[in-house]
Amino acid sequence: MEDSKRRDAIQLFYLKYGFATRCLHAGEKVGQPKSKSHTNAIFQTSTFTFDDAEEGADIFAQKREGFVYTRMGNPTVMVAEAKLNALEGREIKLADPENVRVSSLLFSSGMAATSSLTYALLKPGDEFLRGAVLYGSSDHFFVDVAPKFGMKPVVVNTCKPAELKKAIKAHPKAKMLFFETPTNPLLEITDIEDAVKTVKAVNPEIVVAVDNTFATPYLQQPLNHGVDVVMHSTTKYLSGHGTIIGGALVTRHDWIKDALFKIMKDHGPSPSPFDCWLLNLGMKTLPIRVDKCCQNAMTIARFLEQHPKVEKVYYPGLESHPQHELAKRQMRLFGGMVGFDIKGGYACAQKVMNNVHIFSLAVSLGCVDSLIQHPASMTHASMAPEARAKAGIGDGHIRLSIGIEEEEDIIHDLEQALKKC
Numbered sequence: 241m242e243d244s245k246r247r248d249a250i251q252l253f254y255l256k257y258g259f260a261t262r263c264l265h266a267g268e269k270v271g272q273p274k275s276k277s278h279t280n281a282i283f284q285t286s287t288f289t290f291d292d293a294e295e296g297a298d299i300f301a302q303k304r305e306g307f308v309y310t311r312m313g314n315p316t317v318m319v320a321e322a323k324l325n326a327l328e329g330r331e332i333k334l335a336d337p338e339n340v341r342v343s344s345l346l347f348s349s350g351m352a353a354t355s356s357l358t359y360a361l362l363k364p365g366d367e368f369l370r371g372a373v374l375y376g377s378s379d380h381f382f383v384d385v386a387p388k389f390g391m392k393p394v395v396v397n398t399c400k401p402a403e404l405k406k407a408i409k410a411h412p413k414a415k416m417l418f419f420e421t422p423t424n425p426l427l428e429i430t431d432i433e434d435a436v437k438t439v440k441a442v443n444p445e446i447v448v449a450v451d452n453t454f455a456t457p458y459l460q461q462p463l464n465h466g467v468d469v470v471m472h473s474t475t476k477y478l479s480g481h482g483t484i485i486g487g488a489l490v491t492r493h494d495w496i497k498d499a500l501f502k503i504m505k506d507h508g509p510s511p512s513p514f515d516c517w518l519l520n521l522g523m524k525t526l527p528i529r530v531d532k533c534c535q536n537a538m539t540i541a542r543f544l545e546q547h548p549k550v551e552k553v554y555y556p557g558l559e560s561h562p563q564h565e566l567a568k569r570q571m572r573l574f575g576g577m578v579g580f581d582i583k584g585g586y587a588c589a590q591k592v593m594n595n596v597h598i599f600s601l602a603v604s605l606g607c608v609d610s611l612i613q614h615p616a617s618m619t620h621a622s623m624a625p626e627a628r629a630k631a632g633i634g635d636g637h638i639r640l641s642i643g644i645e646e647e648e649d650i651i652h653d654l655e656q657a658l659k660k661c
């Protein structure tokens with residue numbers, strides 16, 4: 241059942257190509273039958289047949305490679321996994337091939353990936369550190385679900401190195417550190433390399449996991465900074481068109497991959513082949529989509545920054561962002577997410593949301609088209625008002641996921657909506 245050798249093989253070869261070339265070509269031939277088809281096939285099947293009884297027995301005994309049942313592996317899923325290996329994979333020039341090998345597993349959702357990682361790494365009684373500001377459901381999972389299994393979360397603001405140092409010293413046996421950078425929705429940045437060094441100096445065994453959903457492997461590759469596991473909601477930029485719910489974990493450790501595969505097999509957070517096919521299609525255009533999103537986001541952040549009805553703009557690409565220098569060092573570009581506080585609070589935020597034409601009023605992010613939402617009443621509504629205030633998410637805060645439309649159209653849309661308040 242352990243099919244990771246094939247899963248891994250592809251990226252060693254592809255790492256010699258540039259990022260955009262890997263997006264297009266890596267993984268495309270993995271597990272595919274010989275055919276004249278230019279694009280890879282969708283294997284929408286639950287099970288796979290054996291040529292004879294001997295082959296079936298051999299595959300089960302792991303003497304021969306082969307697919308058995310889609311919960312445990314499927315060629316369409318594997319194509320997308322192999323592509324992701326090549327995208328998150330570490331730079332081949334840094335080390336010998338054995339040390340650059342990474343493995344990806346795809347999941348039915350980002351939350352399935354995060355929860356599976358937790359189940360794979362922790363047991364009752366284990367402590368773990370988690371970022372102070374996380375995606376809503378990740379927060380709920382760590383607060384409400386993980387403790388039911390005896391796992392003990394410790395909240396730490398990883399953007400503040402002194403706080404992280406204090407936390408790991410107070411919990412030197414913590415098994416995992418899980419955080420996001422940039423965070424949702426205020427786009428705060430953690431110095432990944434520094435965070436890894438800080439916690440591993442106290443506990444070399446700790447597994448550091450980064451939710452890389454907002455950045456994507458195009459803008460930031462945490463495995464290159466010493467991180468052990470990268471998590472993605474593939475629902476967002478990786479698939480890019482708002483068509484699927486999916487998740488991924490990428491790791492450079494075989495023992496973690498094997499532990500995750502056990503969860504996949506026996507807990508069942510497996511993705512659908514069709515969703516993985518759409519994901520693979522989306523990943524082909526990742527760099528040109530993200531380039532345009534970032535370019536548009538930068539222009540819109542500057543437009544908002546000088547607008548009289550805007551109190552404050554949150555975008556790591558702005559010189560006014562407190563961690564602009566760190567973002568510049570750590571990320572290729574600054575991402576497609578822009579936040580702003582509007583003067584006049586919720587009433588004005590409502591006016592803007594109800595009067596935009598190009599933006600869709602919807603949660604989620606990372607689509608080719610622009611989305612607008614209000615964290616305090618939507619994605620972060622379940623936070624206690626005090627916790628929300630402490631995190632700095634005000635009632636006048638609006639979150640934009642900038643798409644790849646013409647930038648002047650997006651600006652005009654915001655301009656006319658802002659006039660309404």
Ligand SMILES: *Cc1c(COP(=O)(O)O)cnc(C)c1O
Pocket residue numbers: 349350351352375377378420424451453454472473474475476485486487
């Ligand atoms: C969407 C998201 C998730 C959860 O992913 P799903 O695919 O919705 O389960 C986790 N982290 C971040 C940063 C996200 O944006």
